[in-house]
Amino acid sequence: MFVTQYNMEDTGKVMKCAELFLVFLSLFLSTSAKYEMSKIEIHENPSGEPAKIFTAEELIKYDGSDSSKPLLMAVRGVVFDVSSGKDFYGKGAGYSILAAKDASYAIAKWSLEEKDMHHDLSSLSDHELEGLDKVFLETYRKKYPVVGYMDYLIEEHGKKVEDRFQGEL
Template sequence: MSAAKSSLFCLALPYFCFVLVLCDKYVPVRVEIETNEGGVPPKMFTADELAKYDASDPELPIYLALKGVVFDVTSGKRFYGKESDYNILVGKDASKAHALWSLEEKDLTHDLTGLTDKQLEGLDEVYEKTYKPKYPVVGYMDYLIKQQEDDIQKRFKNEL
């Protein structure tokens, strides 16, 4: 994980000390889409498809998306099940809610617009240290795959 950096410089002159603080902007962890044989992602979800996995049907697994990555959180049923405190987070990509530590309806979105570097860093920490090591990835959100395809197209055009 790339962390925000700051440097402190002091230029001492006979009667003055100038202090300059340089801050690098935090760069969020980039999600790498892992593919099956043949370069195909495991499964691509739309928001409507993901909504089916919100623990309302006991026959289906419980899925939660974070940063466009869909995790099977069924093993954490006591946290994410139908009557649990964090059930509001499942069946959707609630990345903003994780970044803000919020359970408010308005924050249940993947849109990270307006978040601070510290909030983005917190989201990456939850993603890297909680979800990735604990829950299996079952797919990716369609918008993440589209965004990365667009990025590849832009890089390819710039290299020509």
């Protein structure tokens, strides 16, 4: 009886060690194989004019309060006209909190909390980055017209963007 009990305890210890090993392995794999998000290309407007550059303060003005202005939101620094989705993003709608700001982090987290309405993706997991990329490409890029870019995105692209638009930004 004592031997059986000892073997059962041993088996439990081995199982716990195996579980810990799997946890460490999954953490190692998730940090060693970083998800690489799709590249964002900055284009001129269809009219041939330079792209409109928005600051966070400017984007706030496009929340749907003024019917003479389009309803805008940004994902990954790309500003979309989501006016055709006003039933989702317009004043009082379920996703209205996402409008008039870059809500990239919130979209990646599937959050509608004010604290998550920002564009800093540095704390996201590969899984969350991949999910954001998928929503960005398969929902926003496919469904809504691009009307401009956030200033932080232009700053990240630096000289490459300045050269492309010949300093007109």
